[in-house]
Amino acid sequence: MRQVRFTVPSMHIPWVSVTLIVLLLLIGLISVIQKNAYPDSFNMPLGAALRLNAWALVAIAVSVAARWCLKQPDWAPGLRVALALAPLLPGVLYARAILHWVRGLDELQRRIQSEACIFAASGMGLVFMGFDLLQSAGLPPLHWGWEGAYALIYIFWMLGSLISNRRYR
Amino acid sequence: MKNHLRELRAAREWSQADLAEKLHVSRQTINALETEKYDPSLPLAFKIARLLGLPIEEIFFPEED
Numbered sequence: 001m002r003q004v005r006f007t008v009p010s011m012h013i014p015w016v017s018v019t020l021i022v023l024l025l026l027i028g029l030i031s032v033i034q035k036n037a038y039p040d041s042f043n044m045p046l047g048a049a050l051r052l053n054a055w056a057l058v059a060i061a062v063s064v065a066a067r068w069c070l071k072q073p074d075w076a077p078g079l080r081v082a083l084a085l086a087p088l089l090p091g092v093l094y095a096r097a098i099l100h101w102v103r104g105l106d107e108l109q110r111r112i113q114s115e116a117c118i119f120a121a122s123g124m125g126l127v128f129m130g131f132d133l134l135q136s137a138g139l140p141p142l143h144w145g146w147e148g149a150y151a152l153i154y155i156f157w158m159l160g161s162l163i164s165n166r167r168y169r
Numbered sequence: 170m171k172n173h174l175r176e177l178r179a180a181r182e183w184s185q186a187d188l189a190e191k192l193h194v195s196r197q198t199i200n201a202l203e204t205e206k207y208d209p210s211l212p213l214a215f216k217i218a219r220l221l222g223l224p225i226e227e228i229f230f231p232e233e234d
Contacts, residue, residue, distance in 0.1 A: 106194040107210050108201055168201040 021060075021151050052101070055094035060147055063087040087146075112164040119160025120153050127152060172229045175203040177221050191220055 066083045069075070075083075102113055135141055144152070178188050178199075185203070189196040192213070201207035209217065209229075218225045 106198050107213060108198040108207055109195060111207075165197075168197060168206050 021147060051097045052094065055090050055097055056150070059087045059090035059094060062090055063147065108168060112161065112168065115164040116157050116160030119163065120156035123156035123159070124149070124153050170208045170229055171205060171232055172202065174199075174217070174228060177223070177228065178203075181221075188220075192216055 063086075066086045069083050070080060102110060105113065131139070131142055178185070183191075185196050185199045189199045192199070194213070198207070202209055214225050214229055218228055221228060
């Protein structure tokens with residue numbers, strides 16, 4: 001009788017991403033405290049906040065599941081491509097939720113968010129540029145993963161929002 | 170740009186929150202307008218003028234005037 005064996009593939013843990021996600025959760029907590037302290041300074045209704053975080057969590061969950069599934073070597077190439085790209089769908093819905101939220105803001109809040117986005121994009125670019133330059137000096141490459149990149153953007157966006165909000169307070 | 174928004178609002182005994190609600194903007198926007206940290210867009214300036222029943226130039230004016 002043929003024995004069927006099921007092996008669980010080992011999980012590679014991207015520590016940079018995990019650290020950034022923990023940081024992100026901490027900053028989320030700080031933002032809740034900040035929102036309670038200055039109710040007008042960070043204009044995100046609870047519904048929008050829940051929708052955004054829900055899609056982000058779905059994207060992370062789908063990504064973890066897809067990575068685990070992709071370790072099975074004998075799956076069809078088409079299925080592997082579909083699995084690899086699966087986190088894009090919640091990612092698109094996450095981007096749509098952000099756009100929906102921004103369109104509902106008043107003109108000052110939109111300006112604050114524009115400044116925060118510029119801050120986040122510039123900060124992200126500078127961090128990656130810095131790490132790239134350090135790698136040319138011999139630093140080992142860091143595996144950010146897309147979760148790490150998003151977490152970093154989120155951190156810079158939160159910082160940008162706080163700085164910009166302070167300017168117009 | 171300077172403005173008389175704070176005086177005009179106070180004359181009507183409206184709070185910043187009242188004015189924000191009437192204009193469908195955040196209270197932070199009203200505060201930023203009153204402290205002259207933010208200049209409104211033309212549509213918002215017209216909306217404010219219509220609400221206060223005054224011409225725009227009686228509410229907003231350039232710094233040199």
